[in-house]
Amino acid sequence: MWPTGIKCTVAFTFDLDAESVWISGNPTNADKPGVLSQGRYAIRVAVPLILELLERNEIPSTFFIIGKVAEEHPETVRAIADRGHELAAHGYTHTPPTDQTPEEEEESIVRTLSILNGYGSKVVGYRSPSWEFSRHTLELLEKHQFAYSSNMMDDIRPYLHPGTSIVELPIHWLLDDAPHFWFAKDTWNKKISAISEVREIWGAEFEGIYELGGLFILTMHPQIIGRPSRLKMLEEFMTSMRSYTGVWFATCADIAEQVKEHLS
Numbered sequence: 001m002w003p004t005g006i007k008c009t010v011a012f013t014f015d016l017d018a019e020s021v022w023i024s025g026n027p028t029n030a031d032k033p034g035v036l037s038q039g040r041y042a043i044r045v046a047v048p049l050i051l052e053l054l055e056r057n058e059i060p061s062t063f064f065i066i067g068k069v070a071e072e073h074p075e076t077v078r079a080i081a082d083r084g085h086e087l088a089a090h091g092y093t094h095t096p097p098t099d100q101t102p103e104e105e106e107e108s109i110v111r112t113l114s115i116l117n118g119y120g121s122k123v124v125g126y127r128s129p130s131w132e133f134s135r136h137t138l139e140l141l142e143k144h145q146f147a148y149s150s151n152m153m154d155d156i157r158p159y160l161h162p163g164t165s166i167v168e169l170p171i172h173w174l175l176d177d178a179p180h181f182w183f184a185k186d187t188w189n190k191k192i193s194a195i196s197e198v199r200e201i202w203g204a205e206f207e208g209i210y211e212l213g214g215l216f217i218l219t220m221h222p223q224i225i226g227r228p229s230r231l232k233m234l235e236e237f238m239t240s241m242r243s244y245t246g247v248w249f250a251t252c253a254d255i256a257e258q259v260k261e262h263l264s
């Protein structure tokens with residue numbers, strides 16, 4: 001499945017939700033600048049730091065972007081694209097497709113595609129908001145000629161969705177920064193994890209997936225992973241991964257293209 005000499009493949013992915021995740025979760029937040037500032041941090045501070053970090057470590061990455069965020073912050077999307085990273089679709093707003101009609105879901109996908117395709121490369125990847133994949137999502141991805149989905153938690157290797165040409169690049173909450181670091185006032189009882197704990201969890205899972213020759217996808221959000229202490233941890237983790245032989249760091253689009261001919 002992997003290129004010659006490669007044992008395990010790694011993708012660093014970033015979901016650029018910015019303010020949208022706060023508004024979709026609770027529309028009254030649209031009138032709360034303090035709440036929204038948590039999302040704005042992604043645009044002002046986190047993405048620039050992440051782009052520098054990726055460049056320093058020569059790692060290509062995939063950014064799943066909310067269409068409305070791209071409309072509101074085109075200079076951020078341009079900066080990501082100009083550094084050679086992949087732009088992929090993540091819904092027009094952060095409304096879960098499972099809360100939408102099929103028509104609304106399609107409109108959200110089509111609108112996001114038309115915005116992101118404007119940056120020069122054809123968008124081929126989709127990750128639904130909050131990984132809420134609806135019963136219609138797969139056929140919509142086929143209809144709009146996506147190459148891959150990155151939404152399912154049922155494997156550690158890519159697979160083809162039966163009866164379609166859509167490659168699945170599986171993810172898991174374990175390898176998402178939000179369950180470990182997300183904090184919101186409505187969950188005061190949820191403790192923010194120490195970076196040492198998250199590093200331990202991610203490192204152990206990487207070793208396991210490496211031994212099995214699988215696909216390690218880290219799902220991160222600039223507003224969450226982009227705190228200085230967490231970025232230091234991420235960079236140390238990248239360096240550690242490089243000490244393993246046969247690790248391929250790739251964008252999701254390149255991974256989907258690589259594995260497609262091996263899947264049926």
Ligand SMILES: [Zn+2]
Binds near residue numbers: 090129
């Ligand atoms: Zn998201």
